[in-house]
Amino acid sequence: MGDKTKSRGFVRRVALDRGLNKVKEMVLELSGIAKEAVRLSIEALKEKSREKIEKVYELEKRSDVLNMDIEDECLTLAALQQPVARDLRFIASMMRISNNYERICDLAQKIAYIAEKTIDKPLLKPLIDVPRMGKLVIEMLEINEESIRTGDTSMLEMELKARDDEIDLLYSQTYNELVGYMVRIPHRIDDAIDLLFVAKHLERMGDLVAKSAARLVYIEEGRRVWIK
Amino acid sequence: MKIEVKELSAWYGSHQVLRSVSMGVRENMITAIIGPSGCGKTTLLRCLNRMHELVDGARVEGEVLLDGENIYDPSVDPVEVRRRIGMVFQKPNPFPHMSIFDNVAIGLKLAGVRDKRKLREVVEDCLKKAALWDEVKDKLDQPGGRLSGGQQQRLCIARALATSPEVLLFDEPTSALDPISAMRIENLMLSLKREYTIVIVTHNIQQAARVSDYTAFLYRGVLVEYGETAVMFKTPRHKLTEEYLTGRFG
Ligand SMILES: Nc1ncnc2c1ncn2[C@@H]1O[C@H](COP(=O)(O)OP(=O)(O)OP(=O)(O)O)[C@@H](O)[C@H]1O
Ligand SMILES: [Mg+2]
Numbered sequence: 001m002g003d004k005t006k007s008r009g010f011v012r013r014v015a016l017d018r019g020l021n022k023v024k025e026m027v028l029e030l031s032g033i034a035k036e037a038v039r040l041s042i043e044a045l046k047e048k049s050r051e052k053i054e055k056v057y058e059l060e061k062r063s064d065v066l067n068m069d070i071e072d073e074c075l076t077l078a079a080l081q082q083p084v085a086r087d088l089r090f091i092a093s094m095m096r097i098s099n100n101y102e103r104i105c106d107l108a109q110k111i112a113y114i115a116e117k118t119i120d121k122p123l124l125k126p127l128i129d130v131p132r133m134g135k136l137v138i139e140m141l142e143i144n145e146e147s148i149r150t151g152d153t154s155m156l157e158m159e160l161k162a163r164d165d166e167i168d169l170l171y172s173q174t175y176n177e178l179v180g181y182m183v184r185i186p187h188r189i190d191d192a193i194d195l196l197f198v199a200k201h202l203e204r205m206g207d208l209v210a211k212s213a214a215r216l217v218y219i220e221e222g223r224r225v226w227i228k
Numbered sequence: 229m230k231i232e233v234k235e236l237s238a239w240y241g242s243h244q245v246l247r248s249v250s251m252g253v254r255e256n257m258i259t260a261i262i263g264p265s266g267c268g269k270t271t272l273l274r275c276l277n278r279m280h281e282l283v284d285g286a287r288v289e290g291e292v293l294l295d296g297e298n299i300y301d302p303s304v305d306p307v308e309v310r311r312r313i314g315m316v317f318q319k320p321n322p323f324p325h326m327s328i329f330d331n332v333a334i335g336l337k338l339a340g341v342r343d344k345r346k347l348r349e350v351v352e353d354c355l356k357k358a359a360l361w362d363e364v365k366d367k368l369d370q371p372g373g374r375l376s377g378g379q380q381q382r383l384c385i386a387r388a389l390a391t392s393p394e395v396l397l398f399d400e401p402t403s404a405l406d407p408i409s410a411m412r413i414e415n416l417m418l419s420l421k422r423e424y425t426i427v428i429v430t431h432n433i434q435q436a437a438r439v440s441d442y443t444a445f446l447y448r449g450v451l452v453e454y455g456e457t458a459v460m461f462k463t464p465r466h467k468l469t470e471e472y473l474t475g476r477f478g
Contacts, residue, residue: 013474013475013476016475082434082437083474084433084437084461084462084473084474085461085462085463085464085469085470085473085474086470086474087474088461088462089462089463222462222463222464
């Protein structure tokens, strides 16, 4: 009896572990796509590069497909392997994280739209805070990636909160600055609003990565946290 | 609490298999006991209705309170305990040559009930509760051994119900059954818990997840973790529980 149980457990884990690992790799790939989309969308805005705009659109499409594949993989595992405990938390949370990352690609695409719309106009102002926000989002995604790889979430809350706070600060700074532009240069108010949207999208991305980090803490520790 | 287990230890000769187990069994709930083979699940279950002591050289320390009264108190009659706390075993064990009717009525007959009408009433009622009535009502005089495995198990449940127990103990009641028959038994347990308090030992952790309200995880005779099933299956507190639930050992 003991041996039979053991071998049954073993078989079950082989299939489940393979599936969990696959989901992990797919989410890491999606994270890579999201980072690339964020980086390119801001460069496209700054450099007025049609090529980079197109690249962002392409990445966004890939993120949609990948997100769907991740969901399929997770649902298959849930249906066939009856995951519980960490396995269950992992599957449910990875579906959410994948959704969040796909949303980040959507937001990068919105930034690319703005870049496309304003491609023939000079920049309202040199872009400094916006690329800084983008860089922070990418850093946050990388910190999450490291946690996904190692399962270590001990520093996650602290590291992400610091960066998310900085993004929020940069956002309100940008907001105030752009309101100033709107007052002083009313004929370019539409450009100021576009730029404000860019900043808002980036701030939203920060939230999404922070929410994803909270999910990672739940996976590893079973603890519900709010990183905000 | 319907049953309260207090620092219960159990031995076979000098071999200690339960180590100071304490847990409460809630009334009208299903409590599952899970754990690797040999960890003491069956022994714990058998301590709950004083069947453990039927084994030669077996011994118990600690208390089991049924409605607040210690069933190991010298003044308590073990036969009465076993009437109030019925048991259903892993392998369906009807009396194969006895009729379906008598299989259910036997407990009452042994207790001296002679009234034919009363017996019929109880048999019908128990077979209905055991979700077997419709399948056997036209062949009550046929031998119990001719039923399918799943039907035999439900017959044993009907037999256990006939003496009006308050608690039902199930020791791996579906491990010898096909998935459909097993699902029938699970559904049956869910309907029985309205009237009875149920404790089930199972190797099938998915079954524990599906039917139980509370789960106890036993490892080498020690109660490692005990709590709400939904919580334990999402966020087990103990590393050993996590490893057992996720199939890292069995
Ligand atoms: N009649 C007995 N005499 C001596 N030792 C016994 C007896 N019954 C069980 N044991 C021992 O007691 C320990 C616990 O047995 P028990 O049957 O309670 O385990 P279990 O958890 O129900 O296992 P399984 O999942 O295989 O049914 C085991 O080591 C077993 O070998
Ligand atoms: Mg057993």
